[in-house]
Amino acid sequence: MHLTRHxxxxxxxxxxxxxVERGGTCVFLGTVRxxxxxxxxxxxxxxxxxxxxxxxxxxEAHERWPDxxxxxxxxxxxxxxxxxxxxxxxxAPHRAEAFAACRHVIEEVKRRLPIWKKEYRxxxxxAWVDPSGRPVAHGP
Amino acid sequence: xxxxxxxxFARYAELAGCSLSAVNVQTPATVADVISRVREVFPGTxxxxxxxxxxxxxxxxxxxxxxxxxxxxxxLPPLSGG
Numbered sequence: 070m071h072l073t074r075h076x077x078x079x080x081x082x083x084x085x086x087x088x089v090e091r092g093g094t095c096v097f098l099g100t101v102r103x104x105x106x107x108x109x110x111x112x113x114x115x116x117x118x119x120x121x122x123x124x125x126x127x128x129e130a131h132e133r134w135p136d137x138x139x140x141x142x143x144x145x146x147x148x149x150x151x152x153x154x155x156x157x158x159x160x161a162p163h164r165a166e167a168f169a170a171c172r173h174v175i176e177e178v179k180r181r182l183p184i185w186k187k188e189y190r191x192x193x194x195x196a197w198v199d200p201s202g203r204p205v206a207h208g209p
Numbered sequence: 210x211x212x213x214x215x216x217x218f219a220r221y222a223e224l225a226g227c228s229l230s231a232v233n234v235q236t237p238a239t240v241a242d243v244i245s246r247v248r249e250v251f252p253g254t255x256x257x258x259x260x261x262x263x264x265x266x267x268x269x270x271x272x273x274x275x276x277x278x279x280x281x282x283x284x285l286p287p288l289s290g291g
Contacts, residue, residue, distance in 0.1 A: 099291050114290070115218055115283055118267040138279030155291050167233065175291065183264065183283070185219035197220045199287045 071123040072116055074146045077156040081196035086138040086160035095171050099155040101148050106190040109149040110198070115183035119143070126177045130159075130170050137170040143184065153181035211278030213234030213243055217254075219286045221261070224253040234276070240265060241272040243282045257284065 079096060087094055101110050119191050123141060130139050139159040157177065158172035179200075186198040210233045219226040225247075232246045241262045248255050262285040265274050269285075277283060 088265055112290070115264070115267075115285070116215065118264055118283065119290075121267055143287055165268050179288075179291045181269070181288070182290035183218065183288060186289045187219070197286070200289050200291050 071120050072114065072117060072143055072145055074176065077144055077153045079158070080112050081174060082125050082140050082142065082156055085139050085140045086158045088138070088160070090162060090166075091136075092162055093162035093167040094158065094189050095162040095164070095167045096159075097155075097157040097175050098153045099175070100153050103150045104188075106192060107150060107188050108191050109147050109189045110154070111147045111187040111195075112143070112145045112154055113185050113187070114145055116145075118183050121199065122183065124172055124180075126181065129177070130174050134161060134166045134170045135171070135194065137166045139170050139174055141178070143178070144184070147182075148191065149157035164197055180198070210234065213238070213240075213276055213278070214281040215243065215247055216281065217262070218281040218283065220288050221284050222259060224256050225251040226253055227251075230259065233240045236276065238275055239272065239281055240270060240274050240277045242274070243276055244284070254284075261285070262287070 116128040143155045156172050158173050159167045161167040188196045212231050214231050217228050222228040232250055234242055234246050264283040
């Protein structure tokens, strides 16, 4: 379940990656930030392609760090400020591979996942966000 | 002529006025040919950038990729996941 409309549960991801052979575990959480006037962000996706792309990204990470185990979940729908939109957990025999695999996966997610953000503002307006963080269109 | 499915997402779906449709093009075509046809059929999409991101059958491709009848072309606004 790479995509969900529910709150992300880090403990569930940790349970999937941790084992007695893997001495280093790291977690990345992406959280909705309180940029000026923002109350939440609505995440939408090309879901079928996003799932395929996540599987390709995780398979590539597995090829590069065969002893590491990495899982990720991306949340969709309206997410309030302070809650996580993405969680990645990576565990490996040693910390270097865990950090490297986790970092690689979040960077590829940012570059490749067909997912879009619409900001909801306190004044009732909304705006699509482009990757540089600049709003591109306003609506009621 | 062949029928090609077209998907629009996020802001592009607002511009097109729909999220899923189809256009007829002379196949084999390129993704760029499909986009040209889309601009004619959905006037709101004339506001799309000259070279939008596109996926063919759920994989990102360049605009010169070959499209056959029954394929699906998706037009993707700048990606902002994570």
